[in-house]
Amino acid sequence: MPMNRVVRLVKRPAPGLVSPDCFEIRDETVPEPGEGEFRVRAQFVSLDPAMRGWVNDGRSYVPPVGLGDVMRAFSAGTVEASRHPDFHEGDAVVGLFGAQTHAISDGKGVQRADTSIAPLQTWIGGLGMPGLTAYFGLLRVAEAKEGDTVVVSAASGAVGSIVGQIARIKGCRAVGIAGGPEKCRALVEEDGFDTAVDYKAGNLAGDLAAACPNGIDVDFENVGGPILDAVLPLMNPFGRIAVCGLISSYTATTPPPGPANLRFLLTMRLKMQGFIVFDFARENPIALADLSQWIVQEKLRFREDVRDGGIDAFPETLNLLYTGGNFGKLSLRV
Ligand SMILES: NC(=O)c1ccc[n+]([C@@H]2O[C@H](COP(=O)([O-])OP(=O)(O)OC[C@H]3O[C@@H](n4cnc5c(N)ncnc54)[C@H](OP(=O)(O)O)[C@@H]3O)[C@@H](O)[C@H]2O)c1
Numbered sequence: 030m031p032m033n034r035v036v037r038l039v040k041r042p043a044p045g046l047v048s049p050d051c052f053e054i055r056d057e058t059v060p061e062p063g064e065g066e067f068r069v070r071a072q073f074v075s076l077d078p079a080m081r082g083w084v085n086d087g088r089s090y091v092p093p094v095g096l097g098d099v100m101r102a103f104s105a106g107t108v109e110a111s112r113h114p115d116f117h118e119g120d121a122v123v124g125l126f127g128a129q130t131h132a133i134s135d136g137k138g139v140q141r142a143d144t145s146i147a148p149l150q151t152w153i154g155g156l157g158m159p160g161l162t163a164y165f166g167l168l169r170v171a172e173a174k175e176g177d178t179v180v181v182s183a184a185s186g187a188v189g190s191i192v193g194q195i196a197r198i199k200g201c202r203a204v205g206i207a208g209g210p211e212k213c214r215a216l217v218e219e220d221g222f223d224t225a226v227d228y229k230a231g232n233l234a235g236d237l238a239a240a241c242p243n244g245i246d247v248d249f250e251n252v253g254g255p256i257l258d259a260v261l262p263l264m265n266p267f268g269r270i271a272v273c274g275l276i277s278s279y280t281a282t283t284p285p286p287g288p289a290n291l292r293f294l295l296t297m298r299l300k301m302q303g304f305i306v307f308d309f310a311r312e313n314p315i316a317l318a319d320l321s322q323w324i325v326q327e328k329l330r331f332r333e334d335v336r337d338g339g340i341d342a343f344p345e346t347l348n349l350l351y352t353g354g355n356f357g358k359l360s361l362r363v
Pocket residue numbers: 077078079158159162183184185186187188189206207208209212251252256272273274275276277278304305306307349350351352353354355356357358359
């Protein structure tokens with residue numbers, strides 16, 4: 030008899046990477062849908078940097094995952110039993126179904142995955158939360174426009190790679206920051222960035238200045254810390270910084286220092302705004318129409334890092350995000 034393989038949070042992690050004993054992974058009875066519900070068999074579970082924040086007990090944009098609860102996660106799968114009028118057996122869907130193989134949903138917040146446009150796993154990546162984040166962060170928050178120099182950090186990842194490609198589609202100059210020569214090579218040769226800077230090469234400030242001879246108009250900030258400090262002095266007057274993520278601090282074991290170069294916010298009259306992708310949920314159909322069209326036109330491609338190992342590999346796979354061990358949108362085939 031099939032069982033539901035589930036990841037539950039059982040302990041709050043200490044600062045740093047999440048130790049595997051924070052999670053309990055076990056078999057549970059496959060749940061039956063009630064009236065107005067359906068059951069999804071997940072095929073791909075998404076691993077996202079935000080998970081490090083979700084397991085902390087603190088004030089944020091969503092409540093923390095409760096101790097004993099199924100770990101919060103997006104996944105993509107197929108409806109296998111339904112008592113919901115609008116969802117039928119065989120429908121491909123994406124939602125916050127949790128880190129488990131079988132989940133019950135009432136359909137709220139569930140996105141249909143059109144696999145004629147892109148394969149199922151892409152709907153938790155380029156056509157899912159990361160793609161929407163790139164789209165809204167760049168075009169709505171940072172208001173990137175033709176001719177801008179756009180810098181994006183964590184550029185080879187799920188969000189960053191799409192930011193650079195949309196920047197190019199919109200006529201901007203795209204400069205990526207990533208760790209290591211192979212990721213930087215791929216940004217230029219495969220994703221079409223104008224240039225890429227390896228922040229691990231030891232000369233970030235100089236290399237970034239050389240990569241941005243006309244300064245920076247838009248910074249899509251995924252990392253924070255020393256990377257933001259290198260970007261700030263290069264920002265052009267009235268530049269915009271979209272704070273999407275601060276991954277360099279997520280696993281810090283001591284409180285990270287504030288940006289040393291914040292004075293450029295004042296002297297260059299910069300606008301800096303944090304955002305959460307869910308803020309734009311009502312506009313998702315517009316973004317998905319654009320992203321889908323760019324796929325069809327072969328202007329946009331997605332790098333996916335799909336790992337095997339099933340649900341049991343969840344804890345160690347999650348930590349790859351904070352050590353640069355992933356290359357593209359990270360997910361688990363379950
Ligand atoms: N605001 C929102 O609504 C929203 C939504 C989705 C994601 N995000 C944020 O967007 C960012 C990227 O997320 P993603 O899903 O696309 O992840 P990702 O970029 O696919 O993976 C994370 C990457 O971050 C880089 N990284 C990790 N630690 C670093 C450090 N200390 N310094 C520099 N780079 C580091 C690594 O690449 P390297 O090998 O290049 O170091 C790693 O591969 C994260 O900050 C995430 O929290 C925000």
